[in-house]
Amino acid sequence: MKYIEPHGHMVSRTTDDYQKMAMAGCEAICEPAFWAGYDRASVQGFYDYFRQLTEYEPARAAKFGIPHFCWLCINPKESEDAGFAREVLSLIPEFIDKPTVLGIGEIGLNKNTKNELAIFEEHVEIAKKYDQPILIHTPHLEDKLKGTKLIIDALKNAQVDPSRIVIDHVEEHTAGLVLDNGFWAGMTLYPESKCTPARAIDILENFGMENIWMNSACDWGISDPLAVAKTALEMGKRHYDKSTIERVVYQNPKTFLSNCPNFKI
Numbered sequence: 001m002k003y004i005e006p007h008g009h010m011v012s013r014t015t016d017d018y019q020k021m022a023m024a025g026c027e028a029i030c031e032p033a034f035w036a037g038y039d040r041a042s043v044q045g046f047y048d049y050f051r052q053l054t055e056y057e058p059a060r061a062a063k064f065g066i067p068h069f070c071w072l073c074i075n076p077k078e079s080e081d082a083g084f085a086r087e088v089l090s091l092i093p094e095f096i097d098k099p100t101v102l103g104i105g106e107i108g109l110n111k112n113t114k115n116e117l118a119i120f121e122e123h124v125e126i127a128k129k130y131d132q133p134i135l136i137h138t139p140h141l142e143d144k145l146k147g148t149k150l151i152i153d154a155l156k157n158a159q160v161d162p163s164r165i166v167i168d169h170v171e172e173h174t175a176g177l178v179l180d181n182g183f184w185a186g187m188t189l190y191p192e193s194k195c196t197p198a199r200a201i202d203i204l205e206n207f208g209m210e211n212i213w214m215n216s217a218c219d220w221g222i223s224d225p226l227a228v229a230k231t232a233l234e235m236g237k238r239h240y241d242k243s244t245i246e247r248v249v250y251q252n253p254k255t256f257l258s259n260c261p262n263f264k265i
């Protein structure tokens with residue numbers, strides 16, 4: 001079954017993972033800029049990371065026949081030092097026109113602090129200035145609902161088109177809020193913590209199959225780069241037909257990503 005991995009942190013994965021994803025039917029991988037498993041000590045560290053995302057990782061993915069795209073930003077986890085974050089933001093214009101860049105992301109909130117929110121709003125201004133879609137990270141656990149509300153308020157204040165924004169890591173208590181306000185919603189699948197495949201399908205059954213995607217994050221922690229493909233199998237076990245499954249794992253991300261002029265498969 002063909003599918004798109006719309007949110008995978010491939011810089012932390014091995015070539016074996018690329019091979020497995022290619023064999024499972026992955027037609028494209030989109031990699032948001034995020035925390036790399038450690039705090040970078042300098043702005044130069046981000047410069048190198050943006051080069052990795054825009055040059056090296058697409059070449060690595062191409063060896064397995066998978067187109068690789070990316071989103072650019074400084075993530076909220078490393079945005080607490082606003083001066084440092086602004087220096088990183090100043091690098092984005094140099095990379096924004098690279099041929100595989102999709103937009104600004106994954107921006108958002110981690111601990112819902114004032115500084116994180118300020119840097120979030122500055123990213124949104126960059127997205128507006130360069131007419132870019134946005135991919136958003138919402139905080140985990142008890143900070144998620146409050147953080148999601150803060151993010152939606154900030155986006156409304158900035159008057160950006162919600163149909164060009166995907167708010168990721170939604171769960172049962174935030175999916176409705178995101179979708180009802182006209183945004184796209186993403187569900188992040190993890191084998192142990194957060195959203196398991198079975199729980200994600202329950203969420204689809206409660207909130208519908210429109211304007212929603214699933215991703216595996218496949219990052220530096222315990223995560224499964226095949227989580228989307230495994231969830232498609234799980235949907236089959238629940239007797240969803242092939243076209244419904246393909247709509248969720250392939251057509252929906254493709255539809256959202258058509259907002260990004262550089263996205264081509």
Ligand SMILES: [Zn+2]
Binds near residue numbers: 032106137217
């Ligand atoms: Zn992520």
